[in-house]
Amino acid sequence: MKKIIEFIPFHLLKQLSNDIMLIVPFYHSVTDAPGIHLKNLYKVKTETIFEKDINFLLKHYQPVSLLDVKNHINGSKPLTKKSFLLTFDDGLRECYDVIYPTLKKQGIPAVFFINTGFVDNKELFYRFKTSLLIENLKTSSNSLKKEISIKYFNKTFSSDTTLVNELLSINYNNKQLLDNIALTTNTDFNHYLNQYKPFMSLSMIKELYENNFDIGSHSVDHPDFSILDDKQKIWQIKNSIEYLKENNVFSNVLSFPFADYFIKQDFYNFIFSETKLDLCFGTSGLKKENDKRIIQRINFEKDTTLAKHIFKEKISKYFIKSLIKKNITDRT
Numbered sequence: 001m002k003k004i005i006e007f008i009p010f011h012l013l014k015q016l017s018n019d020i021m022l023i024v025p026f027y028h029s030v031t032d033a034p035g036i037h038l039k040n041l042y043k044v045k046t047e048t049i050f051e052k053d054i055n056f057l058l059k060h061y062q063p064v065s066l067l068d069v070k071n072h073i074n075g076s077k078p079l080t081k082k083s084f085l086l087t088f089d090d091g092l093r094e095c096y097d098v099i100y101p102t103l104k105k106q107g108i109p110a111v112f113f114i115n116t117g118f119v120d121n122k123e124l125f126y127r128f129k130t131s132l133l134i135e136n137l138k139t140s141s142n143s144l145k146k147e148i149s150i151k152y153f154n155k156t157f158s159s160d161t162t163l164v165n166e167l168l169s170i171n172y173n174n175k176q177l178l179d180n181i182a183l184t185t186n187t188d189f190n191h192y193l194n195q196y197k198p199f200m201s202l203s204m205i206k207e208l209y210e211n212n213f214d215i216g217s218h219s220v221d222h223p224d225f226s227i228l229d230d231k232q233k234i235w236q237i238k239n240s241i242e243y244l245k246e247n248n249v250f251s252n253v254l255s256f257p258f259a260d261y262f263i264k265q266d267f268y269n270f271i272f273s274e275t276k277l278d279l280c281f282g283t284s285g286l287k288k289e290n291d292k293r294i295i296q297r298i299n300f301e302k303d304t305t306l307a308k309h310i311f312k313e314k315i316s317k318y319f320i321k322s323l324i325k326k327n328i329t330d331r332t
Protein backbone atom coordinates (compact mmCIF):
# COMPACT_ATOMS: atom_id res chain seq x y z
CA MET A 1 0.00 0.00 0.00
CA LYS A 2 2.74 2.42 1.10
CA LYS A 3 4.69 1.67 -2.09
CA ILE A 4 1.69 2.36 -4.35
CA ILE A 5 0.98 5.66 -2.60
CA GLU A 6 4.57 6.76 -3.20
CA PHE A 7 4.02 6.60 -6.97
CA ILE A 8 0.91 8.74 -6.95
CA PRO A 9 1.68 12.45 -7.47
CA PHE A 10 0.60 14.59 -4.52
CA HIS A 11 -1.74 16.82 -6.51
CA LEU A 12 -3.80 13.76 -7.49
CA LEU A 13 -3.87 12.33 -3.99
CA LYS A 14 -4.84 15.74 -2.63
CA GLN A 15 -8.14 15.43 -4.47
CA LEU A 16 -9.12 12.56 -2.17
CA SER A 17 -9.28 15.11 0.62
CA ASN A 18 -11.31 17.69 -1.29
CA ASP A 19 -13.65 18.16 1.66
CA ILE A 20 -10.77 19.34 3.85
CA MET A 21 -10.15 23.06 3.60
CA LEU A 22 -7.65 23.36 6.43
CA ILE A 23 -4.78 21.17 7.54
CA VAL A 24 -3.04 21.74 10.86
CA PRO A 25 0.36 20.08 11.28
CA PHE A 26 2.03 19.89 14.67
CA TYR A 27 5.65 19.65 15.69
CA HIS A 28 7.50 19.99 18.99
CA SER A 29 10.98 21.02 18.01
CA VAL A 30 13.23 21.56 15.02
CA THR A 31 16.94 21.12 15.60
CA ASP A 32 20.06 19.54 14.15
CA ALA A 33 21.13 18.52 17.66
CA PRO A 34 18.25 17.25 19.82
CA GLY A 35 18.87 17.38 23.56
CA ILE A 36 18.97 14.24 25.69
CA HIS A 37 15.49 15.07 27.00
CA LEU A 38 14.05 14.42 23.52
CA LYS A 39 16.50 11.87 22.16
CA ASN A 40 14.88 8.74 23.61
CA LEU A 41 11.27 9.80 23.02
CA TYR A 42 10.80 10.81 19.40
CA LYS A 43 12.71 11.89 16.31
CA VAL A 44 13.00 15.62 15.76
CA LYS A 45 13.29 17.14 12.31
CA THR A 46 16.48 18.86 11.24
CA GLU A 47 16.40 22.45 10.02
CA THR A 48 16.88 21.25 6.41
CA ILE A 49 14.00 18.77 6.54
CA PHE A 50 11.78 21.34 8.25
CA GLU A 51 12.48 23.79 5.44
CA LYS A 52 11.54 21.09 2.91
CA ASP A 53 8.30 20.51 4.83
CA ILE A 54 7.51 24.23 4.67
CA ASN A 55 8.28 24.42 0.95
CA PHE A 56 6.02 21.43 0.33
CA LEU A 57 3.19 23.04 2.29
CA LEU A 58 3.64 26.39 0.54
CA LYS A 59 3.48 24.67 -2.85
CA HIS A 60 0.09 23.06 -2.21
CA TYR A 61 -1.57 25.18 0.51
CA GLN A 62 -1.69 28.79 1.63
CA PRO A 63 -0.41 29.70 5.10
CA VAL A 64 -3.08 31.15 7.37
CA SER A 65 -3.09 32.67 10.84
CA LEU A 66 -5.08 31.55 13.87
CA LEU A 67 -7.38 34.54 13.34
CA ASP A 68 -8.07 33.36 9.75
CA VAL A 69 -8.95 29.94 11.15
CA LYS A 70 -11.21 31.43 13.84
CA ASN A 71 -13.02 33.50 11.20
CA HIS A 72 -13.35 30.43 9.01
CA ILE A 73 -14.84 28.37 11.86
CA ASN A 74 -17.27 31.05 13.08
CA GLY A 75 -18.38 31.66 9.50
CA SER A 76 -17.51 35.36 9.38
CA LYS A 77 -14.87 34.84 6.66
CA PRO A 78 -14.65 31.30 5.26
CA LEU A 79 -11.36 30.18 3.73
CA THR A 80 -11.50 30.15 -0.05
CA LYS A 81 -8.24 28.29 -0.72
CA LYS A 82 -6.86 25.12 0.83
CA SER A 83 -4.86 26.30 3.80
CA PHE A 84 -2.46 25.25 6.54
CA LEU A 85 -1.87 26.49 10.06
CA LEU A 86 1.41 25.53 11.73
CA THR A 87 1.40 24.59 15.41
CA PHE A 88 4.11 23.66 17.93
CA ASP A 89 3.55 21.97 21.29
CA ASP A 90 5.34 21.95 24.67
CA GLY A 91 7.00 25.42 24.53
CA LEU A 92 10.48 24.13 23.78
CA ARG A 93 13.52 26.33 23.51
CA GLU A 94 13.98 25.61 19.79
CA CYS A 95 10.63 27.28 19.13
CA TYR A 96 12.39 30.53 19.92
CA ASP A 97 15.90 29.70 18.67
CA VAL A 98 15.09 28.01 15.36
CA ILE A 99 11.40 28.00 14.41
CA TYR A 100 10.55 31.62 15.22
CA PRO A 101 13.33 33.21 13.09
CA THR A 102 12.65 30.80 10.20
CA LEU A 103 8.92 31.51 10.11
CA LYS A 104 9.31 35.23 10.75
CA LYS A 105 11.63 35.55 7.76
CA GLN A 106 9.05 33.89 5.51
CA GLY A 107 6.01 35.59 7.06
CA ILE A 108 4.36 32.30 8.01
CA PRO A 109 2.01 32.43 11.02
CA ALA A 110 2.06 29.78 13.77
CA VAL A 111 0.59 28.91 17.15
CA PHE A 112 2.80 27.84 20.06
CA PHE A 113 1.09 25.76 22.75
CA ILE A 114 2.73 26.21 26.15
CA ASN A 115 2.88 24.11 29.31
CA THR A 116 2.75 26.93 31.80
CA GLY A 117 4.35 24.87 34.58
CA PHE A 118 7.54 24.56 32.51
CA VAL A 119 7.94 28.23 31.49
CA ASP A 120 11.29 29.68 32.62
CA ASN A 121 12.50 26.10 33.17
CA LYS A 122 10.70 25.85 36.49
CA GLU A 123 10.20 22.11 36.16
CA LEU A 124 11.18 19.25 33.86
CA PHE A 125 8.40 17.42 31.97
CA TYR A 126 8.19 13.86 33.38
CA ARG A 127 8.66 12.31 29.92
CA PHE A 128 11.91 14.24 29.53
CA LYS A 129 13.04 12.76 32.84
CA THR A 130 12.39 9.32 31.35
CA SER A 131 14.56 10.18 28.34
CA LEU A 132 17.39 11.34 30.61
CA LEU A 133 17.21 8.15 32.68
CA ILE A 134 17.26 5.96 29.55
CA GLU A 135 20.34 7.82 28.33
CA ASN A 136 22.05 7.31 31.67
CA LEU A 137 21.33 3.58 31.64
CA LYS A 138 23.20 3.20 28.34
CA THR A 139 26.46 3.60 30.21
CA SER A 140 25.35 2.07 33.52
CA SER A 141 26.80 -1.16 34.88
CA ASN A 142 24.78 -4.36 34.78
CA SER A 143 24.67 -4.43 38.56
CA LEU A 144 23.08 -0.96 38.66
CA LYS A 145 20.50 -1.97 36.06
CA LYS A 146 19.73 -5.06 38.11
CA GLU A 147 19.39 -2.95 41.26
CA ILE A 148 16.88 -0.61 39.52
CA SER A 149 14.90 -3.55 38.14
CA ILE A 150 14.50 -5.18 41.54
CA LYS A 151 14.12 -2.05 43.65
CA TYR A 152 11.60 -0.18 41.48
CA PHE A 153 9.94 -2.80 39.31
CA ASN A 154 10.16 -5.78 41.64
CA LYS A 155 11.59 -8.10 39.00
CA THR A 156 14.73 -8.74 36.98
CA PHE A 157 14.55 -7.94 33.30
CA SER A 158 15.93 -10.22 30.65
CA SER A 159 17.17 -7.38 28.45
CA ASP A 160 17.93 -3.66 28.50
CA THR A 161 14.99 -3.14 26.12
CA THR A 162 12.57 -4.45 28.72
CA LEU A 163 13.92 -2.04 31.31
CA VAL A 164 13.73 0.83 28.81
CA ASN A 165 10.12 -0.08 27.96
CA GLU A 166 9.30 -0.23 31.65
CA LEU A 167 10.72 3.28 32.10
CA LEU A 168 8.75 4.52 29.09
CA SER A 169 5.55 3.12 30.58
CA ILE A 170 5.83 5.25 33.74
CA ASN A 171 2.89 7.63 33.53
CA TYR A 172 1.88 10.97 35.03
CA ASN A 173 0.28 9.40 38.09
CA ASN A 174 3.42 7.48 39.11
CA LYS A 175 5.98 10.01 37.90
CA GLN A 176 7.47 10.22 41.40
CA LEU A 177 9.13 6.92 40.51
CA LEU A 178 11.32 8.78 38.01
CA ASP A 179 12.69 11.03 40.76
CA ASN A 180 13.36 7.98 42.94
CA ILE A 181 15.22 6.18 40.14
CA ALA A 182 17.20 9.37 39.47
CA LEU A 183 18.52 9.23 43.04
CA THR A 184 19.78 5.67 42.53
CA THR A 185 21.38 6.50 39.15
CA ASN A 186 22.76 9.88 40.18
CA THR A 187 20.78 11.63 37.46
CA ASP A 188 20.47 15.31 38.33
CA PHE A 189 17.30 16.63 36.65
CA ASN A 190 17.68 20.12 38.10
CA HIS A 191 21.23 20.41 36.86
CA TYR A 192 20.06 19.49 33.35
CA LEU A 193 17.18 21.97 33.60
CA ASN A 194 19.50 24.80 34.64
CA GLN A 195 22.31 23.97 32.24
CA TYR A 196 20.39 23.06 29.09
CA LYS A 197 17.26 25.16 29.62
CA PRO A 198 14.99 23.04 27.39
CA PHE A 199 11.97 25.37 27.66
CA MET A 200 11.31 28.95 26.58
CA SER A 201 11.36 31.72 29.14
CA LEU A 202 8.38 34.02 29.64
CA SER A 203 10.25 36.85 27.91
CA MET A 204 10.80 34.65 24.83
CA ILE A 205 7.10 33.78 24.76
CA LYS A 206 6.24 37.47 25.07
CA GLU A 207 8.52 38.27 22.14
CA LEU A 208 6.79 35.64 19.99
CA TYR A 209 3.39 37.07 20.90
CA GLU A 210 4.49 40.65 20.23
CA ASN A 211 5.70 39.50 16.80
CA ASN A 212 2.19 38.32 15.87
CA PHE A 213 2.65 34.66 16.68
CA ASP A 214 -0.16 33.08 18.68
CA ILE A 215 0.13 31.47 22.10
CA GLY A 216 -2.19 28.77 23.42
CA SER A 217 -2.44 26.57 26.48
CA HIS A 218 -1.14 23.00 26.53
CA SER A 219 -2.09 22.42 30.23
CA VAL A 220 0.12 23.13 33.25
CA ASP A 221 2.50 20.16 33.33
CA HIS A 222 1.47 17.90 30.46
CA PRO A 223 -0.48 15.08 32.11
CA ASP A 224 -2.19 12.33 30.16
CA PHE A 225 -5.79 13.54 30.43
CA SER A 226 -7.13 10.00 29.97
CA ILE A 227 -5.97 9.09 33.50
CA LEU A 228 -7.11 12.31 35.22
CA ASP A 229 -10.45 12.84 36.91
CA ASP A 230 -12.61 15.78 35.78
CA LYS A 231 -11.49 17.98 38.68
CA GLN A 232 -7.82 17.52 37.75
CA LYS A 233 -8.54 18.13 34.06
CA ILE A 234 -10.35 21.37 34.84
CA TRP A 235 -7.56 22.51 37.17
CA GLN A 236 -4.93 21.90 34.46
CA ILE A 237 -6.91 23.83 31.85
CA LYS A 238 -8.02 26.76 34.02
CA ASN A 239 -4.64 27.31 35.68
CA SER A 240 -2.69 27.32 32.46
CA ILE A 241 -5.16 29.73 30.87
CA GLU A 242 -5.00 32.01 33.90
CA TYR A 243 -1.20 32.18 33.73
CA LEU A 244 -1.20 33.09 30.03
CA LYS A 245 -3.95 35.67 30.53
CA GLU A 246 -2.14 37.27 33.49
CA ASN A 247 0.94 37.65 31.31
CA ASN A 248 -1.04 39.02 28.37
CA VAL A 249 0.08 36.31 25.96
CA PHE A 250 -3.09 34.32 25.38
CA SER A 251 -4.75 33.70 22.02
CA ASN A 252 -7.75 31.91 23.55
CA VAL A 253 -6.99 28.42 22.26
CA LEU A 254 -5.87 25.14 23.82
CA SER A 255 -4.28 21.94 22.58
CA PHE A 256 -4.70 18.82 24.70
CA PRO A 257 -1.45 17.20 25.84
CA PHE A 258 -0.90 13.79 24.17
CA ALA A 259 -4.45 13.38 22.80
CA ASP A 260 -8.14 14.23 23.16
CA TYR A 261 -9.99 11.38 21.43
CA PHE A 262 -11.34 10.11 24.80
CA ILE A 263 -12.75 13.51 25.81
CA LYS A 264 -16.55 13.36 25.73
CA GLN A 265 -18.65 16.09 24.13
CA ASP A 266 -20.23 16.94 27.52
CA PHE A 267 -16.81 17.75 28.95
CA TYR A 268 -15.91 19.79 25.87
CA ASN A 269 -19.19 21.74 26.19
CA PHE A 270 -18.40 22.42 29.84
CA ILE A 271 -14.86 23.64 29.02
CA PHE A 272 -16.03 25.88 26.19
CA SER A 273 -18.68 27.50 28.36
CA GLU A 274 -16.43 27.84 31.45
CA THR A 275 -13.32 29.19 29.73
CA LYS A 276 -14.79 30.88 26.64
CA LEU A 277 -12.05 29.26 24.55
CA ASP A 278 -12.45 29.86 20.80
CA LEU A 279 -10.93 26.58 19.63
CA CYS A 280 -9.40 23.35 20.95
CA PHE A 281 -6.89 21.21 19.11
CA GLY A 282 -6.25 17.46 19.20
CA THR A 283 -3.68 15.11 17.69
CA SER A 284 -5.84 12.55 15.86
CA GLY A 285 -4.51 13.27 12.37
CA LEU A 286 -6.86 13.92 9.47
CA LYS A 287 -10.18 13.55 11.22
CA LYS A 288 -13.41 15.52 11.19
CA GLU A 289 -15.31 16.72 14.23
CA ASN A 290 -19.04 17.32 14.62
CA ASP A 291 -18.18 20.28 16.85
CA LYS A 292 -16.40 22.76 14.56
CA ARG A 293 -14.60 24.32 17.54
CA ILE A 294 -12.49 21.17 17.82
CA ILE A 295 -9.74 20.78 15.23
CA GLN A 296 -7.57 17.71 14.77
CA ARG A 297 -3.91 18.06 13.82
CA ILE A 298 -1.42 15.90 11.94
CA ASN A 299 1.88 14.84 13.49
CA PHE A 300 4.46 16.00 10.95
CA GLU A 301 7.28 15.00 13.29
CA LYS A 302 6.60 11.30 12.98
CA ASP A 303 10.14 10.00 12.41
CA THR A 304 12.28 12.07 10.07
CA THR A 305 10.13 11.42 7.01
CA LEU A 306 9.32 14.41 4.81
CA ALA A 307 5.89 15.99 5.34
CA LYS A 308 4.97 15.03 1.80
CA HIS A 309 5.22 11.30 2.56
CA ILE A 310 3.52 11.56 5.96
CA PHE A 311 0.70 13.55 4.45
CA LYS A 312 0.25 11.23 1.46
CA GLU A 313 -0.27 8.33 3.85
CA LYS A 314 -2.69 10.35 6.02
CA ILE A 315 -4.81 11.36 3.02
CA SER A 316 -5.04 7.77 1.80
CA LYS A 317 -6.11 6.56 5.24
CA TYR A 318 -8.58 9.42 5.54
CA PHE A 319 -10.13 8.53 2.19
CA ILE A 320 -10.52 4.85 3.11
CA LYS A 321 -12.01 5.76 6.51
CA SER A 322 -14.41 8.24 4.91
CA LEU A 323 -15.86 5.40 2.81
CA ILE A 324 -16.93 3.63 6.00
CA LYS A 325 -17.75 6.88 7.81
CA LYS A 326 -14.92 6.42 10.34
CA ASN A 327 -13.34 9.76 9.53
CA ILE A 328 -15.35 11.58 12.22
CA THR A 329 -14.51 11.47 15.94
CA ASP A 330 -17.24 9.88 18.05
CA ARG A 331 -17.58 11.77 21.35
CA THR A 332 -20.76 10.14 22.64
Ligand SMILES: [Zn+2]
Pocket residue numbers: 089090218222257258
Ligand atom coordinates in the same frame (compact mmCIF):
# COMPACT_ATOMS: atom_id res chain seq x y z
ZN1 LIG B 1 2.69 18.00 24.18
